[in-house]
Amino acid sequence: MDYEIKLEWGARGTRAASQRGDIVIIVDVLSFSSTVVTAVQHQAIIYPYPPPLNEQAKAYAQTKNAEMVWGRAEALREGGHSLSPLSFGAGDRARNYVMCSLNGALCTSAASQIPTLLIGCLLNASAVAKSAQRFVQKLNRNITVIACGEKWSDAANQENNLRPGIEDYLAAGAIISQLQGSKSPEAEVCAGAYEYSKHKIERLIRESASARELRERGDDADVIYCCQLDKYAVVPMLYEEYCTEADNR
Template sequence: MSVFDQSSFQCRIEWGRRGAREAAKRGDITIIVDVLSFSSTVVTALHVRAEIFPYPPPVNEKVKAYAHQLGAELMLSRAEAAKMGKHSLSPVTFSDADQGKRFVLCSLNGASCVWIASKVSALFIGCLLNASAVAEAANLIQKQTGANITVIPCGEHWEDPKEDENGLRPAIEDYLGAGAIIENLQGSKSVEAQLCMGAFQYAKSNLNKFIWDCGSGRELRERGFAEDVIYSTAVDVLQVVPILQNDRFVNFVK
């Protein structure tokens, strides 16, 4: 047992891929939060009844063969997708026309964390769009099983970190998304979880501005994807709760 594992509490928060590994090791109910944009994209895709198969990076021949085997479209980078009219790690590229279609989604942060924590009994995808709904699902599983809950804000990665540097860059949009979920979780909350919830409660009256002006929001806006930022900042507008089953996400049914 690690002194850092928040083990005396039922609701915890851990960052990134290492945090996903710790949650998986404990067998916690796990909620992956990557607001801009893995989580928001998965939630939106399931809302229009598309199928999403997560896959860890890099995008190479192996993942292309996996998508081909599934009869799925391999989602492209935003820039490539915009040129080709395809789907990308952008929630606004999905519509009702995608019902029943299959997609393979490869991403550095969200998909990597999912892959690491994939063996837990319940792995959910959460964001601002479905914060209350995913918390309700996690509460139900916790009541049924007695398992604890860990929320994983994925964060971003610094470009070109040196060998002796940690590549994780905490991202406030993921922290605020995690806080919105934690606010609705039942059971005792670690100090770390309480502070994360407090950050959301402080920011929620001005949430659009905070995420619009944060580093990740500015990056997407400068690349021409302001619509993604605006869309992903809405709170509790979708009731979809993606849960990982047989290597794909399905909508959780109570």
């Protein structure tokens, strides 16, 4: 059966969705998606760039007249914006940024050729679901929600380095639960996980492996911020190389 709503994991799942020509929603709560949503809420323009963050990435930023978004540790040395969503604010309107990350930016680049790629998280779960549904009506395409997950830093040869993250799974479920159409078993279970957990979602995410890593580095404020449901109505969409607010006209 060709389900209308699917769930996939990571860059490989993104490639599968891209090959099907699906509408794709990238979900990386901690914190690529949350940071892009926040930046676009403040009318910044984001150029996602696949890892690593190296001289090539910096050269790309120069071609786009853009500033680099650093990892949290690098931002302490270099100054400027970081992958923390709290580093963006009202002063970023109409400014260009290149954002490189191990998960969300990688998945976004893996699906860069598809007709419609949206960025979702808890902060805009309802808005991104509504936007995706409108694109279904316009394009007559199915939807795949991508839970980006994390990567094991010490995976041995031949080991899969994807580390599923419950923060992405629950946010994907929050989005899927609002989508209309036949759901794959994976999507149905994901939506069910959200419905079961929604009354305690902040506590679960704060105690997740990904959140603990941030909290141990002093970024608890980021975790609290990213756990907010439907804070914004903005929906970032990838237009060729950059993300800005989706035009649903």
